[in-house]
Amino acid sequence: MTFSETDSPLLEVRDLAVRFDMLRRTIHAVNGLSFKVRAGETFAIVGESGCGKSVTALALLKLLAMPPARISRGSVLFEGQDLMQLPESKLRQLRGPAISYVFQEPMSSLNPSMKIGRQIAEACTLHYGMNRDEALARARELMEMVQLPDAEERLSAYPHQLSGGMRQRTMIAIALACSPRLLVADEPTTALDVTIQAQILDLLSDLQSKTGTGMILITHDLAVVAEYADRMMVMYAGCKVEEGPVDEILDQPRHPYTLGLLQAVPRLGSSLQEGPRRSLEEIKGVVPILDAPSVGCPFAPRCSLAIDICRREMPRPASYGNDHHAACFRGEQVGASD
Amino acid sequence: MSKHFDVRRGAFGTSHAKVRAVDDVSFQIHRGETLGLVGESGCGKSTIAKLIACLHRPTAGTVRLQGVPISRLTDRELRRYRSRVQMVFQDPYSSLNPRMTAGEIVGEPIREHGGLSARKRRKQVAELFQRVGLAPELATNYPDAFSGGQRQRIGLARALALRPQLIVADEPVSALDVSVQAQVINLMVRLKRETGVAYLFVSHDLAVVEHISDRVAVMYLGQLVELAPRRRIFGNPRHPYTEMLMQSVPTLDRRSRSKQLVVGEVPSPFDPPTGCRYRTRCPLAVPMCSSSTPILRQVAEGHQVACHVRAPGTAS
Numbered sequence: 001m002t003f004s005e006t007d008s009p010l011l012e013v014r015d016l017a018v019r020f021d022m023l024r025r026t027i028h029a030v031n032g033l034s035f036k037v038r039a040g041e042t043f044a045i046v047g048e049s050g051c052g053k054s055v056t057a058l059a060l061l062k063l064l065a066m067p068p069a070r071i072s073r074g075s076v077l078f079e080g081q082d083l084m085q086l087p088e089s090k091l092r093q094l095r096g097p098a099i100s101y102v103f104q105e106p107m108s109s110l111n112p113s114m115k116i117g118r119q120i121a122e123a124c125t126l127h128y129g130m131n132r133d134e135a136l137a138r139a140r141e142l143m144e145m146v147q148l149p150d151a152e153e154r155l156s157a158y159p160h161q162l163s164g165g166m167r168q169r170t171m172i173a174i175a176l177a178c179s180p181r182l183l184v185a186d187e188p189t190t191a192l193d194v195t196i197q198a199q200i201l202d203l204l205s206d207l208q209s210k211t212g213t214g215m216i217l218i219t220h221d222l223a224v225v226a227e228y229a230d231r232m233m234v235m236y237a238g239c240k241v242e243e244g245p246v247d248e249i250l251d252q253p254r255h256p257y258t259l260g261l262l263q264a265v266p267r268l269g270s271s272l273q274e275g276p277r278r279s280l281e282e283i284k285g286v287v288p289i290l291d292a293p294s295v296g297c298p299f300a301p302r303c304s305l306a307i308d309i310c311r312r313e314m315p316r317p318a319s320y321g322n323d324h325h326a327a328c329f330r331g332e333q334v335g336a337s338d
Numbered sequence: 339m340s341k342h343f344d345v346r347r348g349a350f351g352t353s354h355a356k357v358r359a360v361d362d363v364s365f366q367i368h369r370g371e372t373l374g375l376v377g378e379s380g381c382g383k384s385t386i387a388k389l390i391a392c393l394h395r396p397t398a399g400t401v402r403l404q405g406v407p408i409s410r411l412t413d414r415e416l417r418r419y420r421s422r423v424q425m426v427f428q429d430p431y432s433s434l435n436p437r438m439t440a441g442e443i444v445g446e447p448i449r450e451h452g453g454l455s456a457r458k459r460r461k462q463v464a465e466l467f468q469r470v471g472l473a474p475e476l477a478t479n480y481p482d483a484f485s486g487g488q489r490q491r492i493g494l495a496r497a498l499a500l501r502p503q504l505i506v507a508d509e510p511v512s513a514l515d516v517s518v519q520a521q522v523i524n525l526m527v528r529l530k531r532e533t534g535v536a537y538l539f540v541s542h543d544l545a546v547v548e549h550i551s552d553r554v555a556v557m558y559l560g561q562l563v564e565l566a567p568r569r570r571i572f573g574n575p576r577h578p579y580t581e582m583l584m585q586s587v588p589t590l591d592r593r594s595r596s597k598q599l600v601v602g603e604v605p606s607p608f609d610p611p612t613g614c615r616y617r618t619r620c621p622l623a624v625p626m627c628s629s630s631t632p633i634l635r636q637v638a639e640g641h642q643v644a645c646h647v648r649a650p651g652t653a654s
Contacts, residue, residue, distance in 0.1 A: 048515035048516065163603055165603055193378035193379055193542065194542065194544070194583060194587055195600050196603065197586065197588075198586035198588070202600075220515065220516065223588040223590050224588050226589065226591070227588040227589070228588075250590060261517065262590070264517050264520035265545065265590075266546050267590060268544055268545045268572070268587050269589075270548060271568045271572050271573075272569060272572060272573050277549075280520035280523055282517065282520045283520070286487070286518070
């Protein structure tokens, strides 16, 4: 997919910060995050557990339980309108037609006591005021779109009667019911086997190219990003550390954490290369506990390139051309010794 | 003959519903080698792991350790078997007793089997902690004070406590983040080099299995479909299921996949297809595949495939 630079973004997040007020401490889950998603593109958010990627996704439409969560600052512009300023009733109207979600666990997202057909139809009744028959006809159409086999029969099936892959297809059908402009897929295939993962991701990218929906794909799997996303953002400890076109970042990462992630995963086909087995590159240490605002770069304690300034000051994003930014004082040195 | 571990005709059925979770599977694990076992959920790989760790009894067939079938062992001999075959589990959060300190968890098998004095035991626990890269001072902490990666190190230290010959590791890194996953994989490789322990490494992650294994076995719906040294299986997979598995793994190289190859879902193990169980998804299936079950046949040195088309038999 190609875009012109003048395209106004579908979604623009500016300086978003999310806190969780716990009993004795405050967790700084997302810290001053800014990014843009353009219409029709797949924008991947990558990071390890606890980096704030899911919290960011849920904050877009205020789907977090508040309290304990609190959006302490920032704006979320969707087609120019700041969602953070809208009342709950307006937000509810946007959930579905504007932005809809597909989550990791299809079993816990579906209502176990409601037939599949009615769950898909529900969105059409709510948002378009369709009557029962119209909505069911639309459900049938959607089930065919997501390639649920034997659609007619499945309409009256309950979630437990479906396989994990079929449940995820059902979730996608529900998410697409109102033809959203932005689809947020939060680890949509993490609970699935690889052959089913491939089918679901292929389905999502096919549907996306047919409907022109923008997509935020949240994942911990860089290989999934490599195959399915146009642009990506890497998060660490609630901060954006790198952002840019997928090809460029995979080719020349400018943040030591991104490079670390790329080198830590074993690659398929590695045994076919000549020479002895190499050990995987480790990222030493563990992720920080986010109970205080970070002084300096949050990755500095684990970073082999860190110098004094990294521990004192938060690095600002440095540009590496063509929309590629990395928040690192030493971005030029990343991967230099290779 | 080298000494080896041998699983023969293990057919496992639960009593509530007859699922032939593992059907007619035979393979060997050699001293000091890592055998990777891959397949999708429900293919029976965890059942195999538990059969070998003697947490399940096979319905038919036997597991042999160095030629001795475990079904013939007396209770005392079985205790010894369990000290020589240890297990590491997937979930580092539920597999450690939250009421025991890390040191007690690691020292428990020594206490049960070794009968060392408390002082000697503490010394051995400290050594084990160092071996897996944990500070011995942490031994007095409870599991909830440790991260996922550290917990998996505790699990490995405990498994190593009795100097086993085989560690059965069931998805040991699947619950970990990639940066921590690399630490644990490297640790497992180092421990094998230092202690000569063999691994049965069960995983759904092909790239991880390729990285760590010497040989790889692929399972589908309770049966072994292919077994080969890792370079052969990743360089020249012969079973159509192995091919599809490899096609479906996304890679960083952004190579274009032949997507049409990845189709269908695993049928129910309650009612598996007749003949070759993969035939319902197989692009190569011929009529014979529904009438007779293919057996593993050698296609090259150490490379076995169960497929009527790719590894045809002379007569059947």
